Amino acid sequence: MHRFAQLIREDIDHLAILETLDVGKPILNSVNVDVTFAADCIAYYAEFADKLYDEVAPTAPHELALVRREPFWAAHRSHFYQRATDNGFTVWRVVSEVFVLNLALAALAIASTKTQSAAIEAVLVVIGAAAVAFSMYRFSQRRLL
DSSP: OOOHHHHHHHHHHHHHHHHHHHOOOHHHHHIIHHHHHHHHHHHHHHHHTTHHHHHHOOOOOTOOOOOOOOHHHHHTHHHHHHHHHTOOOOHHHHHHHHHHHHHHHHHHHHHHHHHOOHHHHHHHHHHHHHHHHHHHHHHOOOOOO
């Protein structure tokens, strides 16, 4: 399959012309999207065929990819949540405060749709940005017990 992907890449111009004649799309689209992605897809499955599930991420020859093992419950957490919990905040505390922040941002968004003044809209955006920045800063600092 790797050889097949390589052959597609070697004959990309001819295959792109055939694709363009068949479908009627611009030649650049056939070269840069269709034929290139077909070769990439075949290369992906070539790497996938002899690996255990979730062991290797497909990469180009000049790239490096790593698979990081994490418990299921921790894998979905973003860097923001990770930093907050590492700094002594409980998951419940972070989630509840972010929920309240989202409610406040939603209220600011609704208020901005009700106003006719661009200046007031700008002030509401600044208030929302400041609230997000304050929360991110607070969670990035060590929690004082």
